[in-house]
Amino acid sequence: MDGVISAIESRRSVRTFDGNPIDKERENKIREYIQKVDNPFRVPVELKFFDAREYKLSSPVIIGERAYLAGLVPLGPFAEIAYGYTLEKTALFAQRIGLGTVWLGGTFKRENFEKAIGAAEDKLMPCVMPIGTAAKKMSVREALMRKSVKSDTRYPFEKLFFNKSFETPLSEGEAGVFLKPLRMMRLAPSAANKQPWRVVINGGYAHFYKKSDKGFNRGYGDMQKVDMGIGFCHFDLTAKEEGIKGEFIVKVTGIACPKDTEYVISYVVQK
Numbered sequence: 689m690d691g692v693i694s695a696i697e698s699r700r701s702v703r704t705f706d707g708n709p710i711d712k713e714r715e716n717k718i719r720e721y722i723q724k725v726d727n728p729f730r731v732p733v734e735l736k737f738f739d740a741r742e743y744k745l746s747s748p749v750i751i752g753e754r755a756y757l758a759g760l761v762p763l764g765p766f767a768e769i770a771y772g773y774t775l776e777k778t779a780l781f782a783q784r785i786g787l788g789t790v791w792l793g794g795t796f797k798r799e800n801f802e803k804a805i806g807a808a809e810d811k812l813m814p815c816v817m818p819i820g821t822a823a824k825k826m827s828v829r830e831a832l833m834r835k836s837v838k839s840d841t842r843y844p845f846e847k848l849f850f851n852k853s854f855e856t857p858l859s860e861g862e863a864g865v866f867l868k869p870l871r872m873m874r875l876a877p878s879a880a881n882k883q884p885w886r887v888v889i890n891g892g893y894a895h896f897y898k899k900s901d902k903g904f905n906r907g908y909g910d911m912q913k914v915d916m917g918i919g920f921c922h923f924d925l926t927a928k929e930e931g932i933k934g935e936f937i938v939k940v941t942g943i944a945c946p947k948d949t950e951y952v953i954s955y956v957v958q959k
């Protein structure tokens with residue numbers, strides 16, 4: 689099985705599936721994986737695997753899917769972030785065993801998923817995710833969707849990452865031990881490909897900020913907090929694969945933030 693970094697590099701959203709159920713062996717691998725998948729934020733995320741036909745689960749932008757992943761997370765600080773981390777970790781595992789996925793936050797029939805999972809007032813189900821084998825050819829609609837949000841591109845490294853303060857862009861040459869984790873964070877998927885991750889590097893710290901856009905928080909969770917969790921997953925799993933030891937901690941950074949940008953958490957490398 690490929691490592692995490694190559695899974696991140698080869699992943700793309702899949703919206704056109706081959707119409708076949710996942711073979712039992714891989715379905716069981718996914719079912720086992722979601723029983724034990726964890727996150728570093730100590731927020732429990734309960735993921736479930738659903739047969740799409742049995743539970744009448746569908747999305748107007750997805751073709752040929754036979755299964756979905758969906759989950760619940762208790763309301764509270766870091767709820768969406770933990771959800772993003774945990775479901776992306778599962779999506780990368782799926783990628784490593786040859787299965788495609790796509791994050792869906794808006795374009796799916798929410799009532800049917802809420803019924804299937806047993807939605808509760810004190811829990812969120814921010815997103816769901818079809819899972820299966822990608823069709824050989826992408827649908828025309830999928831190709832158009834990718835074009836409209838420029839899914840094949842990401843902002844330059846220097847636009848997302850900064851050196852000591854938001855005044856100074858960080859070049860790849862200055863990123864040191866954080867180079868690979870930041871490169872992999874940059875490749876993460878995000879809602880409408882808005883890429884809200886902003887990072888200020890200072891010594892052994894990476895301070896993470898969220899650059900917010902309007903219209904991403906519609907009552908079932910802030911999609912851009914989910915994006916942050918997805919980015920943290922790419923960063924953290926890459927750090928682990930590179931043998932870097934570190935942890936997420938909340939800090940008072942004293943760094944002045946640009947407009948619409950707020951502090952979320954830091955990562956500190958252990959000496």
Ligand SMILES: Cc1cc2nc3c(=O)[nH]c(=O)nc-3n(C[C@H](O)[C@H](O)[C@H](O)COP(=O)(O)O)c2cc1C
Binds near residue numbers: 796
């Ligand atoms: C939190 C989140 C919500 C998303 N919601 C939708 C959605 O409702 N419908 C959809 O077609 N794609 C959705 N996407 C997929 C993004 O459009 C896609 O990840 C982005 O354009 C980058 O493309 P890539 O994943 O192929 O790299 C979502 C992605 C994320 C991370």
